[in-house]
Amino acid sequence: MATKKLGKQTVRFQNPPVILSSAAIAGPKEGEGPLGLYFDQLLKDNLFEEETWEKAERKMLFEAIILAMNKIDLVPEDIDFMLAGDLLNQIISANYTARQTEIPFIGLYGACSTMAESLALGSILIDGGFAAKVVCGASSHYNTAERQYRFPTELGVQRPPTAQWTVTGAGATVLGESGKGLRVSHATFGKVVDLGISDANDMGSAMAPAVADTIVTHFQDIGGNETYYDLIITGDMGNVGKGLVQQLVAKEGYNIADKYTDCGVLVFDPAQDTHAGGSGCGCSAIVFNSYLLHEILGGKFKKVLFIGSGALLSPTALQQGESIPGIGHAVVIEA
Amino acid sequence: MDFLKAFLVGGAICVIGQLLMDLTSYKITPAHILVSFVSAGAVLSGLGLYKPLVDFAGAGATVPLPGFGHALAQGAIEGVEEKGLLGAFAGGVEATAVGVAAAIIFGYLVAVIFNPKGE
Amino acid sequence: MASEQILNSPTLSKNDKKKAYFDLVNRNKPKPPLLRNIFWAFVIGGLISVIGQGLLILYSGQGLDEKSAGAATSATLVFAAALLTGLGVYDNIGKFAGAGSIVPITGFANSMVASALEWKREGMVFGVGAKLFAIAGPVLVYGFVTSWLIGLIAFIFKG
Incomplete structure (x- = not known):
């Protein structure tokens, strides 16, 4: 069992x-x-x-x-x-x-x-x-x-x-296994979701369905909703992807807008000419391991849903006419 | 006046490339632009349509990549006139030899001397 | 339409979901600043051509015939673009010039140096030597094949 x-x-x-x-x-x-x-x-x-x-x-x-x-x-x-x-x-x-x-x-x-x-x-x-x-x-x-x-x-x-x-x-x-500190209470593994986006310069749109799917499934699995969390933060959706995740999740009946942010949006200032924001494994890795943990330890947030967002991009597959599959994995961090 | 004509025609050819990229949501990449502009220039030249543009705008028509295609095509046609079938092989290469060799040689030297900066 | 469920919709087929999502993406996607891009492509592309025209007049004045002056102009522009790429300047021009710095012969030189430079650390043969032609290779292939075909057609009609 x-x-x-x-x-x-x-x-x-x-x-x-x-x-x-x-x-x-x-x-x-x-x-x-x-x-x-x-x-x-x-x-x-x-x-x-x-x-x-x-x-x-x-x-x-x-x-x-x-x-x-x-x-x-x-x-x-x-x-x-x-x-x-x-x-x-x-x-x-x-x-x-x-x-x-x-x-x-x-x-x-x-x-x-x-x-x-x-x-x-x-x-x-x-x-x-x-x-x-x-x-x-x-x-x-x-x-x-x-x-x-x-x-x-x-x-x-x-x-x-x-x-x-x-x-x-x-x-x-x-x-x-033991000691003082923040705890990881739940994890939700995502499915690979692909709604047909094939533009390597638009990863946010490619990943958004997978990430939204993981968020919605997580709520259903724990029998809860957005009110369980002080903060919902995705890995590297960027400005475009963040808006799409928010809308896709809203269509499933959850309004996360006022507590949702994204590491890729936080990590750069728009004046840095980074267009839609940050991305890459390092994006969520540096934001999670510095800013995010620091703010939870400081008491700003108590219960956080952190969703890593991955675009499973392969230049070879794209050249063969494939689209870009996405995936989202979530962990719950509690103070 | 030559300069104004070069500016207008050279700029306009580039705008066509910009529109192709921006209006196709970047499905047409810069590499596609390079390849298709050279080929298109050669075809237009073969049809006799590019020469008038070169006569009108000078460098405005020869500096953009269709001009490279034009030089290839004119070389091949002239090669055929002088040497027959062999000229179809040699003409294009001969007409563009300086430009291509310059690109390879200068490209190689710069790549060897400099280091990539990144960002 | 705006509130219609996509991900777990009980009614939409997989293809309908893709279509509905595509619409959503298109409504949200920021568009490229078309007028600004066109302006800069025109100005920079035009300016490079003007420099070419200047070189053409200069070399013609040195007594070179029309073809040689054109070849010398191309070589000079190629040299300048290669150098600017090595110095890390050309990509900064490309950021706002777009096609204005891709379409002129200088863009061809940039495509050669940019690839070769970044793969330099993979060695002189498989790095620099091979990557010099990563983007330029296809250009030469299609250019030569097209011109050969044109020569062939010219030969047939001549005969």
Whole structure:
């Protein structure tokens, strides 16, 4: 019997795992954004003293994981499992980081939903009694993502107003079975939903149906609604996607408008020329692990629904005429 | 006057490209624009429609990519007149050899000397 | 229509859901600033052509024939665009110029350098050498094939 399963897609933790520590490292542009002061460390440039952008990205992820552990005097040997992922082919940022940390590694690909996915799976490992401490993490880098998914950045192209800006940053969370701190009480795993959007410059529209579906299913599974939460926050819907999620959820009978926001909308100022807002694994990873946890700890929010939003984009599939599937994974954080 | 004509025609050809991208929700990418403008220029030139534009606007018609297609097509046609069938192979390449070689050589040198800045 | 359920609608088929969602997206999607884009494409595209015209007159004045002057003009513009791409300037022009900096021959040079530059760290053969033609390759392929076909047609009609 799946005693901890709730409804169709949600799990409820019997002993909710504790968020013991977190860390966020961000790029220079993110540092100039509205949340700049919340990040633990800022890069001076996009190379982070490395030779390539890919190496810089994995260094950010490594440093974020080590920093999150160091804050509570832990070393890699204290951690049972590392769950991490990123946007690059073969999730090289996470793989090579795990080569360095030497923590038993569970590599994840959930596109930009990876931070929430790693928190959900890490919590399951802990509540199931399979681990005492896990570290969860995700990263992205504007230049590594752009050249893999779209065009080289030096190409003189115009970005349409729906385009989002991949965040350069990495975040990490240490979860434990006991201790003081915020807790992860529920997780809802999303379905892959695709309503036919195929524009690689409009990821918000591609992801919105999947994310809205996860939010609605979560409400149904827990037998509740938006009033259960002080804040509902999605990973990287951006301005366009955020509006669509809000409308899709409203059509299902839930009005989340006055408590809903999005990491991609928060992370940049419109004056930073990022068009529809931030995106990438690092977007929700840095906002969750700095600003969001800080505000919940400070008492501004008590119960938060955090939904990682992923566009499962493949340039090859798009060239073969496919559309972009989306996914949303949700975790509930309680003070 | 030559400059004004070049400005107007060169600008207008670019506006066609802009409209193609903006009005198709970016399904037509810059790469599609480059490919189709060169091909379109060659076809128009083959039909004898591009030469009058070059005579009128000078660099306004030769600097935009249809002008590259025009040079290819005129080269092929002249090649055929001089050398027969072999000219169809050689003419276009010969007519654009300087531009293409310059792009490869300068492109290579810049890529080797400079490092990408990103952002 | 505006309040009609899409995701869990009991009546809509999968295709109807896609259609209903497409309508919703189109109502919400910000449109590109068309007039501004057209203006800048026209001005920058026109200016690059004017520079070309200036070079053409300059080289013709040096005693070059019409074809050679045109080739020298192309080479000069290509050099300038390659250099500006290396310096990280060309993409900033492209941000507001749009097609105005893509359609001129300078855009062709930019497409070569931009790809080669960013893949430089993957080595001199598979990085720089191969990526130089990532976007330029298709342009040359279709350009040469089209011109060859035109030559062929010219040959048939001549014969």
